[in-house]
Amino acid sequence: MRKLAFIQASPIAAPKIVTAARIRTLDPEGTTPEAFLVVGDRIRHVGTIDACRTAAAEAGTLEPELVDLGDVTVVPGFIDAHAHPLMLGQMMSWVDCGPDKAGSIPEIVALLRAAADALPAGRPIRGYGYEQRNLAERRHPTRFELDEVATDREVYLMNASGHGGVVNSYTFELHGVTRDTPNPKGGEFFRDADGELTGELSDAACNVLTGLEGVKIGHHGPNFHLADEPAEHERQLAAAQENFLAGGVTTIGDAQVSRREFDMYLRLADADRLKVRVGMYLLSHLLDDAIEMGLHGQFGNEHLSVAGIKFYSDGTLGGWTAYFPDGYVGDPCRTGQLYHEPAEYTELIKKAHRVGLQTATHSQSPTALEMVISAIEAALAELPDPDARHRIEHCGLPTPEQIARMAKAGIYPVNQPQHHFNWGEGVEQAIGTPGERFNPLGEFERAGIPFVISSDAPVADPRPMEAVQAAASRVTRRGNQLGPDDLAVSVDAALRAHTITAARALGREDDLGSLETGKRADFAVLDRDPEETATSEISGIRVVSTWVGGECVYSS
Numbered sequence: 001m002r003k004l005a006f007i008q009a010s011p012i013a014a015p016k017i018v019t020a021a022r023i024r025t026l027d028p029e030g031t032t033p034e035a036f037l038v039v040g041d042r043i044r045h046v047g048t049i050d051a052c053r054t055a056a057a058e059a060g061t062l063e064p065e066l067v068d069l070g071d072v073t074v075v076p077g078f079i080d081a082h083a084h085p086l087m088l089g090q091m092m093s094w095v096d097c098g099p100d101k102a103g104s105i106p107e108i109v110a111l112l113r114a115a116a117d118a119l120p121a122g123r124p125i126r127g128y129g130y131e132q133r134n135l136a137e138r139r140h141p142t143r144f145e146l147d148e149v150a151t152d153r154e155v156y157l158m159n160a161s162g163h164g165g166v167v168n169s170y171t172f173e174l175h176g177v178t179r180d181t182p183n184p185k186g187g188e189f190f191r192d193a194d195g196e197l198t199g200e201l202s203d204a205a206c207n208v209l210t211g212l213e214g215v216k217i218g219h220h221g222p223n224f225h226l227a228d229e230p231a232e233h234e235r236q237l238a239a240a241q242e243n244f245l246a247g248g249v250t251t252i253g254d255a256q257v258s259r260r261e262f263d264m265y266l267r268l269a270d271a272d273r274l275k276v277r278v279g280m281y282l283l284s285h286l287l288d289d290a291i292e293m294g295l296h297g298q299f300g301n302e303h304l305s306v307a308g309i310k311f312y313s314d315g316t317l318g319g320w321t322a323y324f325p326d327g328y329v330g331d332p333c334r335t336g337q338l339y340h341e342p343a344e345y346t347e348l349i350k351k352a353h354r355v356g357l358q359t360a361t362h363s364q365s366p367t368a369l370e371m372v373i374s375a376i377e378a379a380l381a382e383l384p385d386p387d388a389r390h391r392i393e394h395c396g397l398p399t400p401e402q403i404a405r406m407a408k409a410g411i412y413p414v415n416q417p418q419h420h421f422n423w424g425e426g427v428e429q430a431i432g433t434p435g436e437r438f439n440p441l442g443e444f445e446r447a448g449i450p451f452v453i454s455s456d457a458p459v460a461d462p463r464p465m466e467a468v469q470a471a472a473s474r475v476t477r478r479g480n481q482l483g484p485d486d487l488a489v490s491v492d493a494a495l496r497a498h499t500i501t502a503a504r505a506l507g508r509e510d511d512l513g514s515l516e517t518g519k520r521a522d523f524a525v526l527d528r529d530p531e532e533t534a535t536s537e538i539s540g541i542r543v544v545s546t547w548v549g550g551e552c553v554y555s556s
Contacts, residue, residue, distance in 0.1 A: 001297075001358060001389045001507050015039045015064040016550065017052045018521075022073040022529050025515040026499050030492070037064060038521040041549030046517055072544055073529040075495065076514050077250025077522035078464040079502035082360075082393055082414045082454040085252055085278075086261050087162070087224050088243060089236030091128045091458045097157060098129030104136040105145055108157065112149040124154040126226070128458070131160040131318065133426045140190075141166045143199025156209060156226075160423070161318035162459050163222045164202030167209070172197060175208040186219030186312070186339040188321075202321045203312075203337065215258045219339050220285040221312045221362070225260045230267070237264045240457075241276055245554035247462045248524030248543040251277040253414075253454070253506055255360060255393060256310050258283055269304050275553045277522075279307035279506045281360050287352060296355040298507055302520070307506055308358030308391075311348065312339040314368035317396055317427050317438070318419070318459075322364035329432040338368060346375040353379035353388065358507065360391040360414070369398050373405050380409060391505060394419075394456075396427075396438050403440070407447045412505045414452040415439045417470035417494075418460035424474075424482040436483035441471055441497075445489050452505045453497040468494040468530060469538035491530050491538070521550035 019035040025046060037045040037052035045055035049066070056064045095115045102108045108130060116125050132140045146155045146168035155168040164187075172178070179195055187204030189197055201208070206223040207216055215225035228236070244252060254261060257280040268274045279298075282290055287309050299306045315321025315336050320328055323336040340348070352359050353376075363372045369392065376390045388410060395413035398406065406413065420427070420439045427435035437443075444451040453471055455462045471494040474482050489497070503513025511520050525544040533541060546554040 001356075001385075001387050015056055015061045016067045017049055017056070017064045018067045018069065018074065018523075019049055020069040020074045020525070021071045023515065024073060024075050024495070024529070024531070026076050026496055027514045027516050036515055036521075038550040041520055043515060043517055043519050043521050046515065069525055069544075073526045074515070074523050075248075075526060075530075076499040077512070077524050077546065077548065078248045078498050079251040079253075079506065079513060080244065080249045080454050080457070080462055080464070080498075081253040081452050081502040081505050082255045082416070083244075083252050083457040083462060084162070084224070084256055085240040085244065085254055085457070086233065086237050086264055088458040088462070089238070089240030090226065090228065090233075091158075092239055092243070093236065094158075095125070095127035096129055097127040098160065099131065099134045102130065103134070105141045108141060109145055109148050112146070112155060112157070116150050116153075122153050124156065125150060126156050126158070128158040128165075129160050130157060131423055131426065133423070133429060140198070140200045143167060143169050143172065143197065146199060158224070159319050160459060161316040162224055163316040163319045163321055164200065164206055166199045167201065168199065171209070172199075177208055184219060186337060188337065202319060203315050204339070215260050217258060217283055217285045220283055221256060221310070221339070222315075225258050227260070230263070233260070233264050234267050237268055238273060241268075241274070242554070244276055244457075244462045245546045246543060246556070247464055248526070248546050249276065249462050249464065250522040250524070250546060250548050251279070251503070251506070251508070251512055253279045253281065253307060253502075255281050255456075256283050257281060258286070265304055274303050275548055277303050277512070277548070279305055279508070281308050281310040282306060284309055284311045284348060287348065290357070291351070291355055295357070297357065302511075308360055309352050310393075311345070311359060311361040313345065313361055313363040313372050314338055314365055317364050317430060318423055320430055322396070323368045324365050324431060325367055328430050330430045336365070338371070342371045342374070345371055346378050349375040349390075350379045350382060353385070353390070354383055358389055358391065360393055362393045364394050364396040366397055366399050366402065369395065369402055373402055373409065373411065376409055376411060377405065386410060389505065389507065397431075397434060398440070400443065403443055403447050403449065407449050412450055412452055413444055414454055414505060415441060416456045416460060417441070417453055417467045418455060418463075420474070420482050421466065421470035421476055422460060424476045425478060425480060428482075437487065438482065440487050441489045442487040445493060450501045450504060451497055452502045453494060454502065463539070464498050465526075465530065465541045466539040467498060469535060471497065472538070473535045475536070491535065495530060521547065523547050
């Protein structure tokens with residue numbers, strides 16, 4: 001893997017010695033020192049306070065300030081290796097129709113209608129967060145029900161999965177979608193038994209929502225790149241950044257970057273407002289452009305870099321669009337879909353691998369995972385690279401045989417325990433008993449696979465403590481345990497999966513992910529020690545402050 005080579009220096013801060021009741025470095029030995037010395041934006045010594053003072057004197061620095069954080073626990077800054085920050089920021093301005101706000105379709109309609117009354121005439125109405133199996137009706141709303149919200153403007157209700165949702169009749173009329181419109185490759189306009197559009201659309205069918213001038217990504221992923229004014233997008237991204245920092249997240253892997261996201265990151269960086277570190281995964285419709293521009297491997301600086309290329313193999317378990325060719329147990333007429341034919345996908349992975357680009361592919365079902373793993377194996381057979389670190393995003397239901405092959409190929413699964421925390425029962429309802437294995441972190445660990453955990457925000461909130469609890473317990477929000485105990489991992493393993501292993505998945509382990517000499521001084525301050533807290537209470541641990549490059553950028 002070609003790691004980030006060009007590092008831009010941060011502004012030099014006064015040297016400081018950071019101490020607290022507990023410091024967990026998450027280095028290989030699990031060191032818990034008294035303090036660490038920060039000079040500039042890097043850690044220069046880890047040990048006792050006296051040893052840090054000696055190291056500062058030997059380095060010829062100014063007298064360091066002693067920063068005693070008190071009765072708290074310091075951990076490395078969390079790395080959210082798979083998230084969608086601009087999408088999160090945009091949804092923070094949409095209507096929340098999640099289970100805490102609406103338990104039925106009439107309640108959703110009422111929320112959206114109230115928003116319509118408050119918005120200027122003609123402005124689109126956008127809601128998010130419903131999960132059909134959590135609704136009293138146990139189904140998606142229809143376009144006719146959203147017509148009760150408005151008939152003179154677009155209404156779009158995004159599913160909690162982010163892979164589609166429901167629109168009103170006006171939206172279809174505006175974009176010329178009729179009962180005779182064919183389904184696009186990698187997506188679907190759903191129809192009832194009579195062939196009429198229901199209003200539900202998924203994955204690549206979402207391309208219609210961005211209009212004539214918007215971002216178009218073809219069959220390369222779900223199109224959630226809805227346009228707002230640039231200034232509004234900039235505000236949304238800045239708001240999302242604060243949301244991540246409030247969770248103790250200091251580095252983000254943006255797992256679907258189009259020209260929209262790239263432009264906003266550059267605007268925020270130019271305004272000196274980019275506080276977190278971001279590794280961007282360009283969506284695969286930009287693969288040829290990236291290669292032509294010479295982006296062969298990582299490129300950028302300490303805060304903003306291109307990390308690799310994002311692909312999609314199938315849809316989502318939450319929206320029942322992951323690919324199960326024999327149909328879903330909960331709805332045998334649904335099979336989901338593949339975004340690419342296997343041969344086409346294999347050539348795309350080979351093309352990226354040949355020039356040294358890391359790939360990160362969304363994949364959930366065993367059939368889709370087989371396509372992904374086989375393609376990576378083919379790419380490695382053509383051009384061996386023991387440190388390619390190709391990623392599989394979500395990696396929800398790999399078979400034991402596929403897990404063994406992933407270990408051999410050096411593949412990094414990037415999972416989201418908050419998915420099984422929020423709707424694990426829904427996966428069982430969708431596909432039956434095999435759904436108990438959803439997110440098999442314990443199996444990855446026993447196979448020696450370096451697994452990563454992340455949020456997939458806005459599908460789940462960027463709250464690492466909730467993700468750690470879900471990974472260590474397998475207990476869902478409803479209090480049910482999903483699968484056997486051996487699918488869970490220890491709290492220490494979960495913390496590492498959200499820090500140092502996540503840094504490796506981003507190719508940044510040399511300067512991020514643990515509190516060690518020479519690394520960036522990125523850390524989170526917690527009001528309790530996760531290792532000493534009952535597993536069922538970890539999600540309640542509060543982030544007191546978040547530090548990037550030795551400077552406090554968030555305080556509760």
